[in-house]
Amino acid sequence: MSEYREGNLERPQREPIPWKDAEFWDEDALNTELERVFDICHTCRRCVSLCQSFPVLFDLVDESPTMELDGVDKADFPKVAEQCFMCDLCAETKCPYLPPHEFAVDFPHLMLRAKAVGFRKGQSKWRDRLITSTDRVFGFVGTPGIAQTANAVNGVGVLRKALNAAAGIHPEAPLPKFHSNSFKKRQKDIVGVEDEARSAGRTTGKVALYTTCYGNWNEPELGEDLAKVLNRNGIAMKVLTGERCCGMPKFELGDLAAVERLKDANIPVLLEAIEEGWDIMAPIPSCVLMFKQELPLMFPEDADVQKVAEHIFDPFEYFALRHKEGMFDTDFERPLGKVAYHAACHQRVQNIGQKTREILSLIPDTEITLIERCSGHDGTYAIKSETHAHAVKIARPVVNRVKQADAEHYGSDCPMAGRMIEHGIDGEQRAEHPITMLRVAYGL
Numbered sequence: 001m002s003e004y005r006e007g008n009l010e011r012p013q014r015e016p017i018p019w020k021d022a023e024f025w026d027e028d029a030l031n032t033e034l035e036r037v038f039d040i041c042h043t044c045r046r047c048v049s050l051c052q053s054f055p056v057l058f059d060l061v062d063e064s065p066t067m068e069l070d071g072v073d074k075a076d077f078p079k080v081a082e083q084c085f086m087c088d089l090c091a092e093t094k095c096p097y098l099p100p101h102e103f104a105v106d107f108p109h110l111m112l113r114a115k116a117v118g119f120r121k122g123q124s125k126w127r128d129r130l131i132t133s134t135d136r137v138f139g140f141v142g143t144p145g146i147a148q149t150a151n152a153v154n155g156v157g158v159l160r161k162a163l164n165a166a167a168g169i170h171p172e173a174p175l176p177k178f179h180s181n182s183f184k185k186r187q188k189d190i191v192g193v194e195d196e197a198r199s200a201g202r203t204t205g206k207v208a209l210y211t212t213c214y215g216n217w218n219e220p221e222l223g224e225d226l227a228k229v230l231n232r233n234g235i236a237m238k239v240l241t242g243e244r245c246c247g248m249p250k251f252e253l254g255d256l257a258a259v260e261r262l263k264d265a266n267i268p269v270l271l272e273a274i275e276e277g278w279d280i281m282a283p284i285p286s287c288v289l290m291f292k293q294e295l296p297l298m299f300p301e302d303a304d305v306q307k308v309a310e311h312i313f314d315p316f317e318y319f320a321l322r323h324k325e326g327m328f329d330t331d332f333e334r335p336l337g338k339v340a341y342h343a344a345c346h347q348r349v350q351n352i353g354q355k356t357r358e359i360l361s362l363i364p365d366t367e368i369t370l371i372e373r374c375s376g377h378d379g380t381y382a383i384k385s386e387t388h389a390h391a392v393k394i395a396r397p398v399v400n401r402v403k404q405a406d407a408e409h410y411g412s413d414c415p416m417a418g419r420m421i422e423h424g425i426d427g428e429q430r431a432e433h434p435i436t437m438l439r440v441a442y443g444l
């Protein structure tokens with residue numbers, strides 16, 4: 001838990017999300033809760049620098065006739081939730097009023113409720129419903145021919161302006177590159193020898209990779225690097241098939257019925273692998289967080305969801321667990337020199353500690369500058385026309401820290417955050433995922 005938190009001596013807890021209860025969807029009850037929590041935040045104000053939600057809230061209060069919450073028109077409450085990209089940082093790193101504190105503030109999950117109520121009322125945009133349908137969109141754009149066209153459109157100013165006018169995708173937003181030769185096409189066989197895998201602590205030494213939509217279609221090299229690093233450490237790896245998007249984009253949109261449909265599709269696939277002795281790993285922190293925290297809080301009675309939560313790992317959490325048991329290869333061949341490392345928000349809020357920094361620090365002659373601020377990418381926030389400028393402003397301190405570090409390598413646990421930083425730097429040097437840095441240090 002963060003050094004920022006103070007004043008609450010009991011371990012803070014995230015409570016289950018009561019989205020199956022009628023009261024969750026009652027607009028009057030929601031407004032009463034928003035008013036209660038907003039008033040606490042207005043008095044506190046410690047989250048003002050985290051994102052745009054809090055400045056929007058405080059401006060509403062400060063510009064109201066009474067300069068208190070009772071002067072704010074309730075019709076303006078959704079403006080606060082619109083700016084929330086569910087990074088969880090306010091709850092997990094700042095707020096002293098999380099349960100069991102009597103104030104019981106869980107700001108992100110209250111924003112989720114506001115988004116969900118708005119979504120059910122039909123207030124979402126078609127663009128947002130489309131770009132959060134990652135299985136469908138990524139699968140389509142990733143097909144041969146279309147991928148090349150989409151990548152070409154990305155670089156043509158006039159076409160990007162047309163995309164902005166037609167769909168509200170900001171013309172300067174960094175859009176991911178698509179690879180029709182996806183990771184799953186490249187990697188079909190099990191890596192390593194399954195029967196030789198050795199368990200260590202909570203880890204079985206056998207990893208079933210949840211590739212993730214982005215990892216499959218946009219950065220297949222990341223999965224290839226991960227396979228090499230796992231193999232070097234004697235960890236067998238197979239690629240899961242039949243799984244769908246983790247549901248995080250739909251969660252951020254407030255489409256909870258879609259989250260449930262994706263959960264129903266994914267959990268049996270993951271569970272089958274777990275029951276065969278495989279651990280689950282995903283190279284994107286948001287997807288790990290979805291299975292580790294958000295789904296268990298949405299489905300607290302579902303034993304299968306809870307079981308998956310116990311067996312899914314961030315890659316560096318996995319390496320750190322095995323290192324503790326003397327099962328991580330520290331025989332590196334190349335120093336990395338200076339590394340500017342951005343700790344992704346959705347990894348930080350997993351409360352696993354700074355495992356990426358811990359593992360990278362094992363590489364000799366490697367000096368790490370840790371950056372713990374939001375990169376501004378935040379799912380779809382950076383690409384939407386109406387929020388892109390805020391995203392760039394949020395990213396600026398991170399970009400400046402990376403520039404100041406003058407490092408040989410820079411990157412983030414979240415590859416999308418890495419690309420956002422790269423976009424801000426606007427130079428020759430490309431962001432590298434810490435997994436890629438490990439592969440380089442091993443000389444693989």
Ligand code: SF4
Nearest residue numbers: 051084085087088090
């Ligand atoms: S969850 Fe993140 S984006 Fe949402 S209000 Fe908290 S800090 Fe802001």
Ligand code: SF4
Nearest residue numbers: 041044045046047095
């Ligand atoms: S979420 Fe908590 S820490 Fe942040 S402004 Fe509100 S009360 Fe304060």
